Amino acid sequence: MMTKYLSPEQVVELIPGMTKGALAQLRFTGKGPRYRKPTAKTVIYVESEVFDWIENTARFGTALEAV
Numbered sequence: 001m002m003t004k005y006l007s008p009e010q011v012v013e014l015i016p017g018m019t020k021g022a023l024a025q026l027r028f029t030g031k032g033p034r035y036r037k038p039t040a041k042t043v044i045y046v047e048s049e050v051f052d053w054i055e056n057t058a059r060f061g062t063a064l065e066a067v
Contacts, residue, residue, distance in 0.1 A: 005047070011033070
């Protein structure tokens with residue numbers, strides 16, 4: 001299967017409520033999905049890694065942070 005790359009604009013379309021600014025902040029803090037930077041001004045994501053990151057944020061409740 002061929003790797004599908006997504007722009008930040010495409011990633012925010014996949015995640016309800018996500019903005020480009022919030023995605024950029026997640027990149028800055030290292031808390032978002034893995035990304036690639038093939039040029040100084042280009043950021044891309046691997047689609048499967050974005051979905052994996054979303055799935056890894058699953059929680060059972062708000063009382064305790066997931067371990």
